[in-house]
Amino acid sequence: MMLVTSRRTGRWVIPKGNLMAGTPSHAAAALEAEEEAGIRGLACPVAIGSYRYRKRRRNGASLMVDVEVFPLSVSEELATWKEKDERERRWFTLAEAANAVDEPDLRELIRSFGPKEFRAAAVRTGMLNVVAKKSRIPKMFAWFQRLLPKTGNFFELFEAHALTITAAADALARLLQGASSPADHIREVNERETDADNIIREVLHTVRETFLTPFDRSAITSLIGSMDDSVDEMQAAVQAIDVYDVTEFDQEMKDMAAIIVDCARLTAEAIPLLRDVGRNGNRLHELTERMVRAENHADEVHRAGLKRNFREFGKVDTPRFIVAREIYKHLERIVDAFEDVANEIDGIVIDHA
The missing domain is CATH 3.90.79.10 (Nucleoside Triphosphate Pyrophosphohydrolase)
Structure with a gap:
């Protein structure tokens, strides 16, 4: 800061x-x-x-x-x-x-x-590790642990995906802000979407081969799916900008991009807290509440931007209005996906906190 x-x-x-x-x-x-x-x-x-x-x-x-x-x-x-x-x-x-x-x-x-006290939640401390340390039987514990079914690296994959979303959101924001070399920012969003696809494929593969999962399997797939929807729509937005060669952006578009960046940041903070839902339930609820509030505000910005474009270009420059409507549609869907992420996290908190 x-x-x-x-x-x-x-x-x-x-x-x-x-x-x-x-x-x-x-x-x-x-x-x-x-x-x-x-x-x-x-x-x-x-x-x-x-x-x-x-x-x-x-x-x-x-x-x-x-x-x-x-x-x-x-x-x-x-x-x-x-x-x-x-x-x-x-x-x-x-x-x-x-x-x-x-x-x-x-x-x-x-x-x-970004409270410091929640960083500790990102450190995995299983109950078996605690028991082994207190009972002073690390060698026996290591032998016993090898016999246990695999639990998967879901948290690491979730966190990697959240960081990918944040990077894509930053690139999208730079593009809409009018930064130099727009092709570079479009390329970065596309590359981040590819990275996200690789992560979600690994998550789905891990779900199928893992005996013990930290949450219900449907909750895992729904959460990573909603996260992936956000970056998919980011890619759709920049591709529309590229196809129609858009170089100037409304203030409402920039405002929605700023909301997207903030939602990505909130997601990146929330995901590590899922490692200890019981301890972090209250903070997770605060973060998801912010995301839902941001989505409601984005709806207002979206309507205002569309209305202004229709008044200015609906009759005199219809193609320009259609292009603007296409970009607004993808920006709105990005924020909607973040609201879905918030709802999925809330569901996990309700089930496990």
Whole structure:
């Protein structure tokens, strides 16, 4: 996470500013990030939370200010920017960023964005390992473990697929943001989709040959299937962009891409927590709730984008409207697939937590 210093006190803060008339909140936040931190990227229109702090005015008054926080996926760091000589910028780990800021609510918000305490969930600690360690019979345990049926490497495959989805979402976002060399971003999404196909084939093969599975077999195939649907639709979106040679994208398309990036990040955080559903049930529910809320917001953005395109081009440039509708369709299906991922994870939590 990038933080900047305050111009007056030099303390570490996030880039922020006042609302701008006629500009959506998340777009205003992105402009402030460029002016104060010299970074560009897609800001997700769904806020991750808010915090309150006391701000001292130039007239001496000290007033409470409510700040709504939007995640921004950084794709470019500028060498020069408006407030370069007035602030310092620095990348922090999430734990370091939480400790660096003064506002308690902001500190908790940063921690909830990717809490350190859940990283331990990614370490596999089976009950038999615990028993063997406490009973001091590692040699006997090793011999006994070799006699047990295979349990498969499902968690590793799930996590690899989640990372593939995240990389594909980032490439899609760069493409819609108008980054240079669009063919490279299209190619990356296609390559990531191929990687995802290889992973899902291995998952399905492992399901058939594994005696003990961590969840019901249908839950495993449904979860990996919904994850794969998201990256399939990403590929469909970039292929449509390539076929129709689209080079300019609506703000609503960029907003949907930002939502997709955020949903991919939430998926990548949630999947490792499935290693210990009982301990991580509450956090998993929080993450899936965010994904469902993001999907609802994406529906609104989708309708607004289609409506504006129909008004502007429906009668005067029908082919352009049809192309835009095609791209919006795939973007919506990507987010819908992430909602399916959230529902599948919720089902696992209900069954096992």
